[in-house]
Each structure stands twice: as C-alpha cells, then as structure tokens.
Amino acid sequence: MGxxxxxxxxxxxxxxxxxxxxxxxxHQEKTSYQSLAIVETEVYGKALILDETVQTTLGDEYFxxxxxxxxxxxxxxxxxxxxxxxxxxxxxxxxxxxYPQVKEAVLVEIDERVVVNALEHLPxxxxxxxxxxVKIVFADGISYVAEQExxxxxxxxxxxxxxxxxxxLFSPEFYRNVFKALAPEGIFVSxxxxxxxxxxxxxKIHKELRTIFPITRLYLTTVPTYPGGWWSFxxxxxxxxxLEVNHGQSRxxxxxxxxxxxxxxxxxxxxIKEFLNEx
Amino acid sequence: MGxxxxxxxxxxxxxxxxxxxxxxxxHQEKTSYQSLAIVETEVYGKALILDETVQTTLGDEYFxxxxxxxxxxxxxxxxxxxxxxxxxxxxxxxxxxxYPQVKEAVLVEIDERVVVNALEHLPxxxxxxxxxxVKIVFADGISYVAEQExxxxxxxxxxxxxxxxxxxLFSPEFYRNVFKALAPEGIFVSxxxxxxxxxxxxxKIHKELRTIFPITRLYLTTVPTYPGGWWSFxxxxxxxxxLEVNHGQSRxxxxxxxxxxxxxxxxxxxxIKEFLNEx
Numbered sequence: 001m002g003x004x005x006x007x008x009x010x011x012x013x014x015x016x017x018x019x020x021x022x023x024x025x026x027h028q029e030k031t032s033y034q035s036l037a038i039v040e041t042e043v044y045g046k047a048l049i050l051d052e053t054v055q056t057t058l059g060d061e062y063f064x065x066x067x068x069x070x071x072x073x074x075x076x077x078x079x080x081x082x083x084x085x086x087x088x089x090x091x092x093x094x095x096x097x098x099y100p101q102v103k104e105a106v107l108v109e110i111d112e113r114v115v116v117n118a119l120e121h122l123p124x125x126x127x128x129x130x131x132x133x134v135k136i137v138f139a140d141g142i143s144y145v146a147e148q149e150x151x152x153x154x155x156x157x158x159x160x161x162x163x164x165x166x167x168x169l170f171s172p173e174f175y176r177n178v179f180k181a182l183a184p185e186g187i188f189v190s191x192x193x194x195x196x197x198x199x200x201x202x203x204k205i206h207k208e209l210r211t212i213f214p215i216t217r218l219y220l221t222t223v224p225t226y227p228g229g230w231w232s233f234x235x236x237x238x239x240x241x242x243l244e245v246n247h248g249q250s251r252x253x254x255x256x257x258x259x260x261x262x263x264x265x266x267x268x269x270x271x272i273k274e275f276l277n278e279x
Numbered sequence: 280m281g282x283x284x285x286x287x288x289x290x291x292x293x294x295x296x297x298x299x300x301x302x303x304x305x306h307q308e309k310t311s312y313q314s315l316a317i318v319e320t321e322v323y324g325k326a327l328i329l330d331e332t333v334q335t336t337l338g339d340e341y342f343x344x345x346x347x348x349x350x351x352x353x354x355x356x357x358x359x360x361x362x363x364x365x366x367x368x369x370x371x372x373x374x375x376x377x378y379p380q381v382k383e384a385v386l387v388e389i390d391e392r393v394v395v396n397a398l399e400h401l402p403x404x405x406x407x408x409x410x411x412x413v414k415i416v417f418a419d420g421i422s423y424v425a426e427q428e429x430x431x432x433x434x435x436x437x438x439x440x441x442x443x444x445x446x447x448l449f450s451p452e453f454y455r456n457v458f459k460a461l462a463p464e465g466i467f468v469s470x471x472x473x474x475x476x477x478x479x480x481x482x483k484i485h486k487e488l489r490t491i492f493p494i495t496r497l498y499l500t501t502v503p504t505y506p507g508g509w510w511s512f513x514x515x516x517x518x519x520x521x522l523e524v525n526h527g528q529s530r531x532x533x534x535x536x537x538x539x540x541x542x543x544x545x546x547x548x549x550x551i552k553e554f555l556n557e558x
Binding site: 267270 | 281282286288290292293294295296297298299300320321322338339341342475476499501502503505507508509533534535536537539540542543544546548549550
C-alpha cells in the first residue's frame with residue numbers, strides 16, 4: 001500500500017509532481033507529433049498521456065469535457081454547426097453529439113494516431129466519433145480555421161498546452177480567424193490552462209480576446225488530474241452572454257455539468273479578478 | 280528543472296502521489312500526537328505537514344480557510360461566539376477575527392505543539408491567535424464540546440482526516456453534542472474529506488447530520504494541495520439556510536471567498552447528488 005510498483009509521474013510544473021500508480025500500460029508509441037501512451041491507472045482508470053502529460057482520464061474526463069462543451073452549447077440558443085480543434089480522444093465530440101439540434105460536428109486533429117488509438121483503446125471517450133454527423137479532418141487547426149467564414153456556431157479549442165504543436169492556437173492571429181470563422185451569433189471557447197500556474201498566459205489571452213469579441217469571459221472548474229486540480233476556460237462570444245443562461249435543467253444528460261454549475265463557474269475569486277485586470 | 284533535489288511526497292490515497300519540491304525544511308519534530316514538519320515548498324510556499332500529510336500551504340490555505348469560515352459566518356446573521364476545533368495553525372481563527380461582531384473565538388486544539396510551531400514559523404496563518412477575543416484551549420475537542428450547552432453561534436471542525444486523534448470528530452455522538460453546544464440559531468461546519476476518495480465517509484456524515492439538524496448541506500471547493508484538488512464541507516444548521524445568503528459583497532476582506540462563490544459551492548454535480556442520496 002505504499003509506493004511500490006509501476007508509476008507514471010508527471011512534472012506538472014517545476015516543483016510539483018503528480019504520481020499515478022499503473023495497473024497496466026496498454027499502449028505506447030511515438031507519433032509524428034508527440035509521444036503517446038494509454039495506461040490504466042489505479043485511481044482514475046484508463047488515461048491518455050501525450051508527451052508525458054496526462055490529457056484525460058476516465059475518472060475525471062467528464063469534469064473537463066462537459067465544462068468545455070456544455071457551457072458554450074447552453075449559451076448558444078440553437079447550436080447546429082460545431083468545430084472542435086484538438087480533442088482527438090473524442091471526449092468533447094461525445095458531448096457535442098448529445099444535442100439533437102447539432103447538424104454537423106467537425107473534429108480537426110493534427111495527429112491521426114490520437115484518434116486511431118482512442119477508437120481502439122478508449123471507446124468510453126471516442127464513441128461519439130462514429131456519429132454520422134461527425135466529420136474528422138486530420139489537419140492543422142490553425143490553417144483549417146483560417147479558411148472558414150461564418151461556418152460555425154461554436155468553435156472549441158480542446159488542445160494540449162501552448163508549447164509544441166498547439167502554440168499557434170493561442171495567438172492573436174488565430175483568434176481573429178476564429179472570429180471570422182464564426183457565424184454572427186457564434187461562440188468560441190478554449191482551454192486556457194491553470195489559474196495558479198499559467199496566470200501570465202491567461203491574462204494575455206483574456207486581453208487579446210477582449211479586443212476581438214464583444215463578450216469575453218473566464219470560467220473555472222475542478223479537473224482533479226490537472227495541476228492544482230483547477231482549470232480555466234476562456235470564452236469569446238459575438239452576441240450571447242454565458243452569464244445569462246437561465247435553464248433550470250441541463251439540455252442533455254450529464255454527470256458533472258448543470259446550468260447552476262455553469263453560472264457558478266464564472267464567479268471568480270477576488271485574487272483571480274485582480275491579476276486578470278492588472279496592467 | 281526535473282525531479283532532482285529534496286522532495287516531500289505524500290501518498291494521498293493508494294495509487295496517487297503528490298510531490299512537492301522543497302526549498303527548505305524549516306522544522307521537524309515528533310509531538311505526543313503526531314509527526315510535525317514545517318517546510319518551504321517551491322510551488323506553494325511554506326507548508327504544515329502532520330503525519331506525512333499536507334495540512335495547509337501558504338499558496339492555497341486561503342481557499343480552504345475562507346470557505347470553512349465565511350460560509351457559516353455569512354449564513355449566521357449575527358455570529359458572536361465561535362468555536363474552532365483543530366485548526367491549530369490559526370488559519371481559521373484569522374478569518375473568524377475579521378468579523379467585528381465576533382466577541383469570543385475559542386480554539387480547541389489537542390496538540391499544543393501545532394500552535395507553538397505555527398506562532399513561531401507560520402505568522403501568516405497564526406497572526407489571529409493573538410487577537411484579544413481569542414481563547415486557546417489545549418484539550419480534546421470531543422470532551423470539550425460534550426460539556427457545552429447553547430454556548431456557540433458557530434462551531435467549525437477544522438481537523439485532520441478521520442483516522443488517529445480526529446476519528447471521534449466524525450461520530451454521531453459528537454454531532455449530537457455539537458447540536459447541544461450550539462445556540463438556537465447555531466451553525467455547524469466540518470471539513471468532510473475528498474468528494475472523490477472519501478465518498479462513503481461523506482454519505483455517512485450527511486445521513487447522520489440529517490437526523491440531527493433541520494438543515495444539512497454539502498458544499499465543495501477547490502483546494503489545490505488536497506487529493507484531487509477538490510474538497511467537501513458539510514454544514515448543519517438549526518435555523519438559517521446557507522442557500523439563502525444574498526449578500527452582494529463579502530462582509531470581510533477575502534482573497535478567495537465571495538457570496539457568489541458561497542452560493543455556487545452548494546451546486547453539486549449530478550454524480551455527487553447521486554451517491555449522496557443512494558441507499
């Protein structure tokens with residue numbers, strides 16, 4: 001019951017380590033973009049690991065996927081065309097296809113091997129990828145978005161952190177292209193890292209989005225396997241304000257999300273408001 | 280920038296490890312009750328460790344202390360007499376003495392060495408212990424509470440986990456004595472562990488408190504250094520419902536707490552509601 005056995009350890013930030021005991025290493029490979037592992041952890045069940053960083057585990061993926069998807073899809077009154085960039089594990093798409101009004105869900109993933117492995121080893125996450133409304137494009141999300149015009153009601157960036165292939169997904173140029181790619185009532189959401197360990201990034205993104213979107217909002221949620229167990233999302237909206245969502249019940253079945261949790265997620269602690277508005 | 284150097288590692292639950300790189304071990308001793316260490320971590324600053332378990336760090340102590348104190352002290356319309364059991368580091372008392380209407384704040388801590396070391400090494404937490412309204416009693420909280428009758432407006436259990444000396448602070452007999460020790464409009468709050476890793480405990484406490492208090496509520500918050508970064512508190516109230524707190528602003532200066540966050544903390548995810556009401 002100690003620390004014997006096979007462990008995955010992640011240096012989450014310098015000075016902070018997460019250790020997960022493994023029951024099994026299911027698969028390991030080096031793709032053209034990154035190292036990829038699928039493991040079974042004792043505590044959180046199966047997990048996808050990219051470049052030595054936990055992307056998602058079955059034990060807490062629904063905290064993250066439900067909050068990145070249902071917040072914009074409850075804010076938009078009639079979301080029909082959805083774009084997910086990254087998210088090759090399929091978790092976000094699984095949540096998107098729960099909405100009967102969704103007509104088209106496009107997944108743009110740069111690394112085909114993530115999708116192939118998720119389909120083979122993580123059916124709990126990837127099941128939605130088989131929905132007939134889903135189109136999978138293996139391409140760079142940055143160039144894909146640059147070519148779109150008013151094509152989507154909701155665009156979700158479910159990427160790795162802004163180092164390596166995902167860096168361009170956090171740039172002002174990308175955000176301007178996202179704005180152009182969104183329909184007149186469109187909504188954009190991106191995961192934007194840890195509110196404790198990525199404050200400079202968060203501030204920068206928030207500032208940039210404020211110059212592009214009429215409505216920019218930060219929201220926070222618990223994600224147990226992410227550094228500090230706490231994560232941020234930044235939302236830019238052309239028309240609809242996520243604070244005005246007044247549904248009593250969720251539009252779709254969920255395990256973590258409720259409209260009350262949605263509203264609560266935008267209530268920022270004073271120390272977060274403070275650094276966000278600094279300088 | 281890797282894992283070299285001196286690290287504190289905690290087995291948070293079997294199969295899950297937290298690792299914190301240390302700048303310095305400030306103090307270590309074995310008290311009559313537990314092992315005690317005060318260290319300086321790279322990521323979260325100074326930390327108090329009891330029996331190899333992180334109790335609190337300067338980097339996130341205010342998440343925990345503000346949520347355990349300000350929720351009941353905003354729910355009670357005029358809290359004057361406060362009892363804190365455990366909490367020898369002083370963090371909860373520091374928050375309690377922020378209220379001008381508080382006339383008496385009693386800290387009952389079983390281990391005098393925790394208080395002595397907090398006063399010496401953790402002034403950021405222990406400063407409030409010097410407030411003239413504070414009375415420190417070195418005793419077992421269980422027997423202390425058994426002797427009180429309608430003596431307190433708010434009773435807070437800021438204890439270690441329910442193994443070792445704190446076990447009796449989670450028993451039905453203790454809860455009945457807490458009820459008796461509370462004034463007619465009194466409110467009780469206890470930390471009740473991880474909503475992911477202590478679900479059986481949480482359910483049991485919730486059930487027991489429901490047989491004793493007219494109002495029983497669970498609330499959740501982020502605490503980055505606790506297992507899964509997510510923590511639960513259970514509140515029992517004789518009269519006032521924490522859901523009805525409608526202040527716009529906090530009554531006292533805070534870094535994490537706001538009345539909106541207070542209200543949001545009671546919005547439970549569906550999977551939590553489900554296990555809470557099972558069986």
